[in-house]
Structure formats: C-alpha cells, structure tokens
Amino acid sequence: MTQTSTPQNPAEEARVRADDRAHVFHSWSAQAKIDPMPIASASGSHFSDYSGKRYLDFSSQLVNVNIGYQHPKLVAAIQEQAGKLATISPAFANDARSEAARLIAEVAPADLDTVFFTNGGADANENAIRMARLHTGRNKVLAAYRSYHGATAGAIALTGDPRRWASEPGLPGIIHYWGPYAYRSPFHSTTEQEESDRALSSLRDLLMVEGSYTVAAIILETVVGTNGILVPPPGYAHCATSSGS
Numbered sequence: 423m424t425q426t427s428t429p430q431n432p433a434e435e436a437r438v439r440a441d442d443r444a445h446v447f448h449s450w451s452a453q454a455k456i457d458p459m460p461i462a463s464a465s466g467s468h469f470s471d472y473s474g475k476r477y478l479d480f481s482s483q484l485v486n487v488n489i490g491y492q493h494p495k496l497v498a499a500i501q502e503q504a505g506k507l508a509t510i511s512p513a514f515a516n517d518a519r520s521e522a523a524r525l526i527a528e529v530a531p532a533d534l535d536t537v538f539f540t541n542g543g544a545d546a547n548e549n550a551i552r553m554a555r556l557h558t559g560r561n562k563v564l565a566a567y568r569s570y571h572g573a574t575a576g577a578i579a580l581t582g583d584p585r586r587w588a589s590e591p592g593l594p595g596i597i598h599y600w601g602p603y604a605y606r607s608p609f610h611s612t613t614e615q616e617e618s619d620r621a622l623s624s625l626r627d628l629l630m631v632e633g634s635y636t637v638a639a640i641i642l643e644t645v646v647g648t649n650g651i652l653v654p655p656p657g658y659a660h661c662a663t664s665s666g667s
Contacts, residue, residue, distance in 0.1 A: 435460050435472030449573065450585065464491035485647055512539075544572025547641065551576055551593075554639035561594070562632060564625075564640040566601040568649040571641065580641055583649055599628050601642065602654050618655035 438460040448456060461469050467490055468476045482488060489496065503518060510516045523537040540546045551563055565571065567582035578585065579592030586592065600608045602621040609620035629637060644659055646652035 431462070431472050435462070438472070466490045466492075542572075544574040544577040547571045547577045547580060548574055550641070551580075551639065558638045560636050560638040562597055562637045563595060564597050564599055564628065564632075564637060566642050566646075567598050568601065568603065568646055568652065569643055570648045571643075595638075597628065597632055597637075599625055601646070601652075602658050603652055604655065614655040618658045618661075621658065622661050 439458075442458060442460070446458075447453065448458060460472055462472045463470050464479075468478055469491065470476045479487070479491075507516070507518075510519075519539065523539075526537050527535040538549065540549055554563065555561060563580065565580040565582055569580070569582040570585070571577045571580040573585075575589070576593045578589050579596045582598050600621065602609075602614075602617045604611060604614050604617040607617050607620075609617060609624065611617035611620055625640075642659065645654070
C-alpha cells in the first residue's frame with residue numbers, strides 16, 4: 423500500500439542510487455539484474471522514498487522492526503547510551519548489558535538464566551553449534567529443510583534451502599529433516615494433527631538411524647521465516663525439541 427506526499431529530493435535519490443550501484447554488493451542477488459529502491463526515511467509502520475511516496479511495511483523489514491520505525495523511546499535510549507558509552511569489550515561488566523541479560527533471563531523458560539550476546543542471528547547459531555558440540559561431545563546437528571539460519575559458513579550449512587548449495591561441501595555433521603508443512607505435506611497428511619504426528623515420527627526415525635547418541639542438537643525455527651512464514655501445527659515445536667533431549 424502506498425500513499426503519496428510532497429516530493430523531497432530527486433538529486434539526492436540519484437546520488438544514493440549511483441553510489442549504491444557502484445559500491446554496494448547486495449546479498450542473495452544477481453547484481454546486474456537488481457535496482458534497489460533508495461529509501462529516504464521511515465516512521466511508524468511506513469518508510470518513504472525520495473519522491474515522497476510512503477509504503478506500508480507489511481514485512482517489518484527482515485521481520486525485526488517489531489515496534490515500528492523511529493520509535494521515540496528507542497531513539498532516545500540510543501542517543502542516551504551513545505552519549506554515555508558507545509561500546510565496551512566483552513571482558514568488562516556493563517550496566518546496560520547486565521540489565522539486558524537480566525530482563526531476558528526473567529522471561530526465558532526453565533533454568534535458562536545466562537545470556538551470551540552475539541552480533542546477529544548467524545553468529546548466534548554458529549556459537550550455538552559450537553556450544554552444543556563442546557557440551558555433549560557429539561558431532562551431528564539436525565536442521566530442517568525449508569529453513570534459513572544465516573549466511574556464515576556454519577549457518578549456511580544448517581540452512582535447508584537452495585541458498586546453501588553453492589557453499590557445499592560445508593560444515594560436516596549437518597543432517598537435514600522434513601518439518602511439518604500441511605499445505606504441501608511431504609507426509610501426505612490430511613489434517614494438521616496428522617501432519618504434526620507424521621513429521622515427529624519421521625524425526626524420531628531419523629534420530630534412530632543416525633544414532634541419537636551422535637546428535638548434539640536439533641535446530642529449528644519456531645515459525646519458518648524466509649521460506650514462507652510457515653507456522654507449525656500446535657505442539658510440534660515442543661515435541662520436536664523433546665525428541666533431541
């Protein structure tokens with residue numbers, strides 16, 4: 423959905439577009455075949471181009487602008503912290519980091535009360551693999567098809583779609599499995615419950631033939647993101663994680 427307002431700065435748009443085309447390499451794209459739209463500003467649920475046209479962002483960028491663009495409380499918090507201390511080594515304790523860890527621990531389930539901060543999702547998955555393997559002494563990691571876990575070397579190996587093919591052979595020990603997808607069921611199911619049951623049964627069979635004692639972790643998206651926003655049947659995620667314990 424778009425809404426047009428007063429035009430802004432065509433000359434600035436041309437400069438941004440030229441610099442982008444000359445110097446920016448965009449991910450997951452054939453560079454010569456794309457023409458990225460220059461974005462001038464954003465507010466709330468909308469972003470705007472340089473002609474003044476506003477776009478209602480249904481995808482929340484990469485599904486991460488949950489509270490909207492330029493929320494005044496967030497902007498104020500960033501400005502306050504930047505004025506106080508912009509960065510600090512992980513070797514030191516810091517009030518903002520400590521408070522963030524405490525707040526996360528307060529809503530985390532069971533005894534998950536310690537937080538390891540990383541630079542992003544792929545980095546988090548890389549460290550999760552390392553931690554699982556070090557803790558268990560096992561090598562294999564199970565990851566679903568129709569998944570995306572990042573573009574770094576280990577995370578792209580976990581990814582269960584064609585984006586990983588060009589990077590293979592990748593991290594060893596990654597085994598892919600089919601998760602539930604009732605709309606195009608790989609298990610020929612007719613109901614969501616049947617899809618969940620059959621997907622779990624397939625996962626249990628995979629653990630049996632791979633040797634559950636060799637599996638360090640099962641990684642899955644609670645809701646599959648870039649492969650289609652696939653919501654699993656009720657109860658599947660809990661049972662799937664229990665299968666690997």
